[in-house]
Every structure is written in structure tokens, then in C-alpha cells.
Amino acid sequence: MAEFYVDRTATQGEDHIVHKAVCDQLPPMETLFYIGSYASADAASNIAKGYFPSVATCKDCIPA
Numbered sequence: 001m002a003e004f005y006v007d008r009t010a011t012q013g014e015d016h017i018v019h020k021a022v023c024d025q026l027p028p029m030e031t032l033f034y035i036g037s038y039a040s041a042d043a044a045s046n047i048a049k050g051y052f053p054s055v056a057t058c059k060d061c062i063p064a
């Protein structure tokens with residue numbers, strides 16, 4: 001299980017990026033929303049979609 005956060009600030013493409021808690025590219029904590037601990041990035045992304053209209057995963061900590 002990993003802990004996940006989503007950036008409250010959307011990118012220029014309007015996506016809110018989901019990161020693992022250990023990500024090197026993790027934005028400042030004050031801009032993050034804690035999603036929780038999940039077995040997969042897909043599960044975390046599905047939860048994030050309940051809060052934000054457009055969600056993507058971080059290319060650095062959640063490779064495709």
C-alpha cells in the first residue's frame with residue numbers, strides 16, 4: 001500500500017496530478033489534498049476523480 005496526494009492546483013491542461021507521498025516532484029504540502037493509502041494508483045485516481053473534474057497521474061512516481 002502507498003499513500004497518495006492530489007495537487008489542488010490544476011496544471012495548464014486543467015489536470016489535478018496524483019502523486020505518491022514519496023514522489024521527488026511532490027508539490028508543497030499546502031497545495032496537496034491527501035487521498036489516502038491504496039494498493040494501486042488506479043484506486044487513488046478514482047478517489048481523486050470524486051473531488052476534482054480532471055485527474056492525471058504523475059509521470060515521475062506513477063509511470064504508465
